[in-house]
Amino acid sequence: MTSTDAGAGPLRPTRQRRAVVEALASFADFRSAQEIHELLGERGEQVGLATVYRTLQRLADAGEVDMLRSEDGEGIYRRCSDTHHHHLVCRECGATVEVEGPAVERWTGAIASEHGYAEVSHTLEIFGTCPACR
Numbered sequence: 839m840t841s842t843d844a845g846a847g848p849l850r851p852t853r854q855r856r857a858v859v860e861a862l863a864s865f866a867d868f869r870s871a872q873e874i875h876e877l878l879g880e881r882g883e884q885v886g887l888a889t890v891y892r893t894l895q896r897l898a899d900a901g902e903v904d905m906l907r908s909e910d911g912e913g914i915y916r917r918c919s920d921t922h923h924h925h926l927v928c929r930e931c932g933a934t935v936e937v938e939g940p941a942v943e944r945w946t947g948a949i950a951s952e953h954g955y956a957e958v959s960h961t962l963e964i965f966g967t968c969p970a971c972r
């Protein structure tokens with residue numbers, strides 16, 4: 839773990855934080871902090887829910903996990919890939935497909951320029967129902 843916490847130095851690799859990172863490595867879809875906490879409990883790991891939330895937030899702030907908001911507003915997390923991408927997420931099971939969209943990149947640049955914005959960034963998540971859940 840190489841994360842840093844604003845003003846607090848490196849994120850210390852405690853047993854609980856390592857357990858959260860190992861749990862993240864065990865799945866490819868997005869999961870809520872509650873689901874990750876339950877997974878840790880099933881593995882016999884004693885990690886408090888607050889610790890799971892804090893660890894996930896720090897990892898997200900450091901760019902080590904993808905975090906997005908589900909349709910109901912809950913934060914959901916998964917290990918981050920190294921490339922800029924967007925997500926197609928199943929609203930039923932959480933299955934996720936990473937998509938790269940040059941048209942999206944062009945559109946965001948054009949709309950920002952049209953309104954005089956500079957140094958823009960964006961996120962894009964598309965929610966639907968995957969073939970297995972339909």
